[in-house]
Amino acid sequence: MMFEMQDGQFQLVYNILSFSLASMMSTTLFLWMRVPSISAKYQTALIISGLVTFIAAYHYIRIFNSWVEAYEYTKGSTDPKLTGVPFNDAYRYMDWLLTVPMLLMEIVLTMNLSGQEATSKCQTLGFSAALMIVLGYPGELIVEGPPLVFRWMYWALAMLPFVYIVYELLVGLSAATASESNEKVRALIFRAQWVTVLSWLTYPVVYIFPMLGFGGSSAVVAIQVGYCASDVISKCGVGLIIYSITAAKSELEKKGALLA
Amino acid sequence: MMFEMQDGQFQLVYNILSFSLASMMSTTLFLWMRVPSISAKYQTALIISGLVTFIAAYHYIRIFNSWVEAYEYTKGSTDPKLTGVPFNDAYRYMDWLLTVPMLLMEIVLTMNLSGQEATSKCQTLGFSAALMIVLGYPGELIVEGPPLVFRWMYWALAMLPFVYIVYELLVGLSAATASESNEKVRALIFRAQWVTVLSWLTYPVVYIFPMLGFGGSSAVVAIQVGYCASDVISKCGVGLIIYSITAAKSELEKKGALLA
Numbered sequence: 166m167m168f169e170m171q172d173g174q175f176q177l178v179y180n181i182l183s184f185s186l187a188s189m190m191s192t193t194l195f196l197w198m199r200v201p202s203i204s205a206k207y208q209t210a211l212i213i214s215g216l217v218t219f220i221a222a223y224h225y226i227r228i229f230n231s232w233v234e235a236y237e238y239t240k241g242s243t244d245p246k247l248t249g250v251p252f253n254d255a256y257r258y259m260d261w262l263l264t265v266p267m268l269l270m271e272i273v274l275t276m277n278l279s280g281q282e283a284t285s286k287c288q289t290l291g292f293s294a295a296l297m298i299v300l301g302y303p304g305e306l307i308v309e310g311p312p313l314v315f316r317w318m319y320w321a322l323a324m325l326p327f328v329y330i331v332y333e334l335l336v337g338l339s340a341a342t343a344s345e346s347n348e349k350v351r352a353l354i355f356r357a358q359w360v361t362v363l364s365w366l367t368y369p370v371v372y373i374f375p376m377l378g379f380g381g382s383s384a385v386v387a388i389q390v391g392y393c394a395s396d397v398i399s400k401c402g403v404g405l406i407i408y409s410i411t412a413a414k415s416e417l418e419k420k421g422a423l424l425a
Numbered sequence: 426m427m428f429e430m431q432d433g434q435f436q437l438v439y440n441i442l443s444f445s446l447a448s449m450m451s452t453t454l455f456l457w458m459r460v461p462s463i464s465a466k467y468q469t470a471l472i473i474s475g476l477v478t479f480i481a482a483y484h485y486i487r488i489f490n491s492w493v494e495a496y497e498y499t500k501g502s503t504d505p506k507l508t509g510v511p512f513n514d515a516y517r518y519m520d521w522l523l524t525v526p527m528l529l530m531e532i533v534l535t536m537n538l539s540g541q542e543a544t545s546k547c548q549t550l551g552f553s554a555a556l557m558i559v560l561g562y563p564g565e566l567i568v569e570g571p572p573l574v575f576r577w578m579y580w581a582l583a584m585l586p587f588v589y590i591v592y593e594l595l596v597g598l599s600a601a602t603a604s605e606s607n608e609k610v611r612a613l614i615f616r617a618q619w620v621t622v623l624s625w626l627t628y629p630v631v632y633i634f635p636m637l638g639f640g641g642s643s644a645v646v647a648i649q650v651g652y653c654a655s656d657v658i659s660k661c662g663v664g665l666i667i668y669s670i671t672a673a674k675s676e677l678e679k680k681g682a683l684l685a
Contacts, residue, residue: 197458205462212458216451223447249500255436259444263451 166308167235167247168382175236175245178389182229185393189222192401196408204418207411210274214404217264217271221400224260231256252385257392258305261298266291268403269330272357275410276341290333297326301372308375308384320372327369334358350413357406364399367391426568427495427511428642432504435496438649442489445653449482452661456668464678467671470534474664477524477531481660484520491516512645517652518565521558526551528663529590532617535670536601550593553586560586561632568635568644580632587629594618610673617666624659627651 170178196215200208235252236245269290273283304319335358342358345351371391379387430438456475460468495512496505529550533543564579595618602618605611631651639647 200458208462209459212455216455219454220447220451223450227443247500248498249502250498251432251436253436253439255440256443259440259447262444263447 167251168385169247170236170245170382170386172244174382174386178232178386179229181390181393182225182232185397186222186225186229188397188401189218189225192404193218193222196404199408199412202415203411204415206418207275207414210271210407211411213267213271213274214407217267218400218404220264220267221260221396224256227256228254254305254388255302258298258302262295264400265294265298268361268399269294269334271404271407272334272354272361273338275357275407275414276338276354277344278341282341286333286338290330293326293330293333297323297330300326305372309380313376317373317376320369324369327365331362331365334362347413347417350410350417353406353410353413357403357410360406361399361403364395364402367395371395427507428645429507430496430505430642430646434642434646435505438492438646439489441650441653442485442492445657446482446485446489448657448661449478449485452664453478453482456664459668459672462675463671464675466678467535467674470531470667471671473527473531473534474667477527478660478664480523480527481520481656484516487516488514514565514648515562518558518562522555524660525554525558528621528659529554529594531664531667532594532614532621533598535617535667535674536598536614537604538601542601546593546598550590553590553593557583557586557590565632569640573636577633577636580629584629587625591622591625594622607673607677610670610677613666613670613673617663617670620666621659621663624655624662627655631655 193215196211196218200211200215203211231250231253234250235248237248238245270287273286273290276283278286301319301323304316304323307313307316338358342351342354345354371388374387374391375384453475456471456478460471460475463471491510491513494510495508497508498505530547533546533550536543538546561579561583564576564583567573567576598618602611602614605614631648634647634651635644
């Protein structure tokens with residue numbers, strides 16, 4: 166289902182996809198270049214944070230190219246024309262299937278948990294996240310008309326694991342956050358939990374844009390801008406908070422080792 | 426032999442090839458970035474695990490591009506048309522010829538074996554794996570009609586080294602697994618052996634899809650989806666288990682060195 170775009174609409178999506186790509190690439194490089202300076206215990210969390218933005222960068226290259234190939238400018242017209250090549254947005258779901266479980270892992274791995282607790286939390290949260298993406302995908306293909314009732318249905322199904330994940334992040338892991346003795350670290354982990362939850366809350370809202378009366382080309386533009394903004398906050402923003410947590414914890418450990 | 430694809434079929438293969446590529450690239454980077462934190466003895470196993478996914482990533486770029494070049498979308502039609510450029514699936518065999526012997530090596534190198542035993546196992550398993558790929562390839566080119574009897578013949582020939590490898594993994598190497606004193610390490614090696622065998626068992630099943638009545642475009646889609654899923658499990662999944670084994674063994678060695 167492809168829609169004609171006005172010049173301004175086409176350019177807006179083009180620019181925001183390019184902006185997201187640049188953000189993902191630069192966050193990846195920053196996170197990975199900081200790995201050697203972090204204490205060994207937290208390096209995995211930092212490497213995974215960089216992998217999340219790396220995988221997202223790959224998919225933004227694909228999404229950007231797909232957008233460019235779907236439209237063409239011709240002489241004598243200001244607005245671009247459809248080329249017949251469909252714009253493939255499924256990349257987002259391929260991306261989320263890989264990155265969303267990893268995003269949860271990077272938060273869990275910076276927390277005060279035993280190896281066994283961390284593994285168990287990573288598994289249940291990772292599985293719930295993958296389930297959420299798989300349940301949401303079929304609805305994403307429905308953008309217009311009476312079948313939108315099915316989009317609501319898939320939305321509701323995907324919301325079940327979503328609510329569980331939000332509950333785990335805010336309540337299930339609160340004991341581990343509270344057990345951090347350093348105030349700065351506690352505040353940073355708290356921030357990572359909340360920024361994740363708040364940025365994630367935008368996805369189910371963007372998902373129902375077509376039911377809120379955004380139709381045709383405006384729906385496409387609104388969805389692209391919305392998902393890009395959420396991605397940059399939940400991947401780059403949270404990744405940089407994860408870096409601050411691991412840096413602060415490494416600093417404390419070094420001080421502890423000097424005093425001992 | 427090329428088949429017309431419906432839009433949904435083309436996109437499904439397109440997305441799953443891209444997903445596999447992203448999985449291979451990110452697993453490679455993760456494994457290689459973890460090398461410095463592993464004790465010297467197991468670094469080779471980890472580097473080889475990363476090489477397997479690196480080589481697979483290269484071939485998935487080729488397979489993905491070949492798929493895209495074989496079809497084109499034109500104005501006024503939802504389904505893509507054949508361009509005349511054949512879809513080259515032989516890349517998979519080139520990939521397996523390199524990666525399958527290496528996959529067996531990465532498992533052997535994490536086990537409790539003397540240098541000589543490890544070399545000898547690597548050689549016989551590596552040779553059997555290469556033989557299996559070479560015997561399977563001619564049959565892969567036959568997808569329809571009465572010559573399918575030859576596909577069965579090559580399948581049966583390739584199954585001989587295949588059965589030998591499965592036997593070696595589950596029985597021949599069981600003494601080395603049982604000799605691991607640490608329970609966690611033993612469980613992880615056992616898992617690496619079983620995940621490898623179970624994921625490999627899917628290849629001979631996917632191979633006989635054309636004989637099971639999948640014809641034309643459905644056969645192509647089923648084969649691509651099946652091989653991608655098996656590849657992601659046997660390369661990324663097993664690679665990450667290999668990482669867990671080497672990390673656990675390094676940890677134990679560090680503790681042992683501190684106590685000594």
